[in-house]
Amino acid sequence: MQDDPKTLVSTQWLAAHLDDPDLRVLDASMYLPNAGRDAKAEYDAAHIPGARFFDIDDVSDLRSDLPHMVPPVEKFMSRMRAMGVGDGHQVVVYDGAGIYSAARVWWLFRLMGQDDIAVLDGGFPKWQAEGRPVEDLPPVVRDRHMTVRRQNHLVKDVTQVSAASKLADTVILDARAAERFRGEVDEPRAGLRKGHIPGSKNLPFTELLNEDGTMKDPEALRELFAARGVEAKTPVITSCGSGVTAAVLNLALERTGHRIHALYDGSWAEWGAFPTLPVATGA
Template sequence: MTSRDQNLVSTEWLEDHLDAPDVIILDASWYLPTEERDAQAEYRQEHIPGAVFFDIDAHSDRSSDLPHMLPNTVAFSSAMRKLGVGDGQKIVIYDGAGLFSAARVWWTFKTMGASDVVVLDGGLPKWKAEGRALDSGTEKKMERHFTARLDHGRVRDLGEMKRNVETTREQVIDARPAARFKGEAAEPRPNTRSGHMPGSINIPFNLLLDDQRCFKSNADIKAVFDGAGVDLSRPITASCGSGVTAAVLALGLELIGIDSYGLYDGSWSEWGQDNLDTPVVTG
């Protein structure tokens, strides 16, 4: 099985496995506040049959002022048990944008030690475009035992990122749009500076996706990283605005067989804060 098969499934595959007892489907839709969309209400209106709703903000570190930071393992295990996610299941994640927030939840589960977690390529838009079945309302699953073990190697914090600016041991790839990366466009969060970390490389996450919001071929994904000047033989850390689209880059790396990477959980919502002395570059 290839790295792509281990992390991505097609709509055809999922339709064939809707009733499989060892498969749990999660609707992980989340939208930027500026989009004014209610992900949970949209889930109740229509979702893939059997899917339960995974709330990115509810299943996060509620003590942090930063958006949807990783929770601790005890809280996450408890929440997943109540959701019906258990050890030994294949966890299939999708979102309503096609391929956006599902990658963040994929990374969360991988970081929490889940061994079999995949993203639905093209998500709900592709599923609907193909005329596949939909349900409404909410789904309730039986509680199952879920064991979370944090993989520290997949996460970077502020201290590590500050040190990396000095050492440049890891390449930092930033998934935000080019205008925000360059400091030409304002950040959507208040009290946040514009620009990027010194030495970081801009790879807007949508460059890895095709017009249907599916991942491009492995060759094309590799060409995007190569074209941006990323050395795939060296360690990499992904960042973005709040740790969501950075996970699209992380998933793209996994698809092409690169597993030596981390994700900066606080991302620009932390680094770019007005009250921090973190260096910011524009242009």
């Protein structure tokens, strides 16, 4: 793969840059409740040297009833300062699944106007499989100011997504598993309807990944997007269950050179809860 410090870097790249003074590594692992895994406990037991733990549920808008919504700018800035992440830093974010929740943090940094951030390709599983160093020590953190310029075009709300669904001028890509998209199984979150946003197309985020958890090459990604009607200039809105795996699609779009994409932050946790919003089922 081709390393790009603004989208995706290899374990080899990170190992070569691990001692760079302006590198910051974030462990952004999170799991669904039914996974039976404790992300913070796993971080405390072993993480990439110097990594800080990025708690996606904490760095969010706790005023919202929806899970891990985008935090207010001030909260994001204060949390990053406390983690010692700020202006002039190259950030690499990873997770314990391969490429899963790390993409959400990559997208969140992009939303906050921070471009020098990349996801670790293959994540912690690949790093460990290669026998690379880990530690259980808390990092030494020094405050660092971060200048935030929120990029509002990178996020969409329910009103904007509803309009896109009706106008059919934007491709809405749903990153959930096919059986959830078709409405054949219950949603993991209680009280949500089954199905998908009318007019949206299904592209499970797992289809973007190789068997070893790394991301497919840009040409293979372009073919997957093209099969859903996405070309270079096609506006795209990504969605999923709660705005996490949708970001894997945004990351993949960016890898192909596609620039006109946004993420529906509320995703199905919001759409599926509103009885007045239309729902489609089947393929």
